Amino acid sequence: MNAEEVLKELCLAPAPSGYEKRAAEVFSSKIRPFVDRIMLDRMGNVMATLDGTDPESPSVMMYAHLDQLGFIVRRIEPDGYIQLDRLGGIPEKVLPALRLWIRTVHGDFIPGLIGNKAHHAASAEEKYKVDMVTNLYVDIGAASEQEVRALGVDVGCPAIYEPSFQPLAGDKVSGTALDDRGGLTALILAAESLWEDRPSSTVHFVGTVWEEFNIRGAAFAARRLKPEVAMGLDVVLAGDTPDLKTKYQNALGKGPTINFYNFHGRGTLNGMIPHEGLARLAEECALREKIPHQRFASLGIITESAYVQMENEGVACLDLGYPARYTHSPVETCSLSDIKNLGLLAAASAKAITPEFSINRYSIDCCSDS
Numbered sequence: 001m002n003a004e005e006v007l008k009e010l011c012l013a014p015a016p017s018g019y020e021k022r023a024a025e026v027f028s029s030k031i032r033p034f035v036d037r038i039m040l041d042r043m044g045n046v047m048a049t050l051d052g053t054d055p056e057s058p059s060v061m062m063y064a065h066l067d068q069l070g071f072i073v074r075r076i077e078p079d080g081y082i083q084l085d086r087l088g089g090i091p092e093k094v095l096p097a098l099r100l101w102i103r104t105v106h107g108d109f110i111p112g113l114i115g116n117k118a119h120h121a122a123s124a125e126e127k128y129k130v131d132m133v134t135n136l137y138v139d140i141g142a143a144s145e146q147e148v149r150a151l152g153v154d155v156g157c158p159a160i161y162e163p164s165f166q167p168l169a170g171d172k173v174s175g176t177a178l179d180d181r182g183g184l185t186a187l188i189l190a191a192e193s194l195w196e197d198r199p200s201s202t203v204h205f206v207g208t209v210w211e212e213f214n215i216r217g218a219a220f221a222a223r224r225l226k227p228e229v230a231m232g233l234d235v236v237l238a239g240d241t242p243d244l245k246t247k248y249q250n251a252l253g254k255g256p257t258i259n260f261y262n263f264h265g266r267g268t269l270n271g272m273i274p275h276e277g278l279a280r281l282a283e284e285c286a287l288r289e290k291i292p293h294q295r296f297a298s299l300g301i302i303t304e305s306a307y308v309q310m311e312n313e314g315v316a317c318l319d320l321g322y323p324a325r326y327t328h329s330p331v332e333t334c335s336l337s338d339i340k341n342l343g344l345l346a347a348a349s350a351k352a353i354t355p356e357f358s359i360n361r362y363s364i365d366c367c368s369d370s
Helices: 003-011 021-034 145-150 178-196 217-225 276-288 336-351
Strands: 037-040 046-050 060-065 070-076 082-087 099-103 109-114 158-161 165-167 172-175 203-208 229-237 257-263 294-299 316-325 332-335
Touching: 003 021, 003 165, 003 172, 003 178, 003 336, 021 037, 021 046, 021 178, 021 203, 046 178, 046 217, 060 178, 060 217, 060 336, 070 099, 070 145, 172 178, 178 203, 178 229, 178 316, 178 332, 178 336, 203 217, 229 294, 229 336, 257 276, 276 316, 276 336, 316 336, 332 336
Parallel strands: 060 203, 060 229, 229 316, 257 294
Antiparallel strands: 037 046, 046 203, 070 082, 070 158, 099 109, 099 158, 165 172, 172 332, 257 316, 316 332
C-alpha cells in the first residue's frame, strides 16, 4: 500500500464533524481488502473487522477519527456576507484571508474565503489585533442573502479549511486534516500487516465520528463491539519547533509515541492514564521489532479513549500517536515515517495480545475467590 497516496486521498476528502461520509467512503475502500467484513453503525462509525484465530484471546478495537474541525454558518447578512462560529478548536489567529469550503444543504461544497481588512486601510491597532471568529465574515462572491441561499448555503451549514496536501522536504507532508487522517492511514497499514499474519485476537479497525465536536463518537462503536482492549491512534503535539521545544521532547521523524497521560482539565474533567500492561506491551513490541518510538505525556489534551475506557465493564486502553506540528491549523505537518511506524507498532501490539494477556489493571491475591 502506498501510504502517501492513501494519506493524500484521505486529507482531500472533506468531512466536517457530523458530516463524515466522504472520509468514511475513502477509509472503507482502502481498508476493505484487509478485513473480513465492514459495518456502519447508526452514528456513522466505520467498523472493519479482522477475525482472530483464537476466540479466547481478548478482542481489540483500534480507532482513529474521520472528522475534521471547522465552522458552522451562524448568520447570512443581507449583502451576502456570511458569519461563522467554531466547530471544534479553531485557532482564531490563523483565520483572516483563509480559504475555506462550505458544505451546502445539498451535500456539495462551494469555495469561500474569510475577508481581511485591506492593510492600507487598517489602523495601527487593527494590524496587531486578533479578531474573534464571530467578528469575521465569509465572502463567497454573492451580492445578497437571496443569492447565498440560492447556492444552497443556509444557517447551520458546516465549513472547513480548503482541503490541501503538500509534500515537503524529506518525508514531511503538510496539509489540512492530517489530524487524524494520519491515524486512519496507520489503521489501514496495521490491517494490511495483520491480514498477512493473522493475530490471535479479533481486531476491529474503526473510523470514528464526532471527535472534534464532543470526543464521544468512539464510545458508540465500543458499546456495540464490546472490545476488551482498545488503542486510539491520533496526533500528539510535536516538541521540535522553536515555540514548543522546551515543553515536549518528541520530534518528527523519531517514531510514533506511546502516550502515558492526558487530562483536559478545562471543563471536561476527563483524561486517560493507560492500562500499564498494555503500555508495557507496546514498548516491548517496539523494542523487539526495532520500531523507533517516543514517550508522550501532556496536560490540556483529551482523546476518545477517555470515553472508550468507560464502556461496558471497562476497557484496557492505550493511546498511540504521531507527532504533528501546527495542530488545528490549515498547515498541519507530520512525518510519513512516523505514520508508517505507527501502523507497524499498532499491528505488533495487537499481534502480541494472546489469551494470557490480563485485561485487568492489576490483581490482589486476597481479592480472589480461591
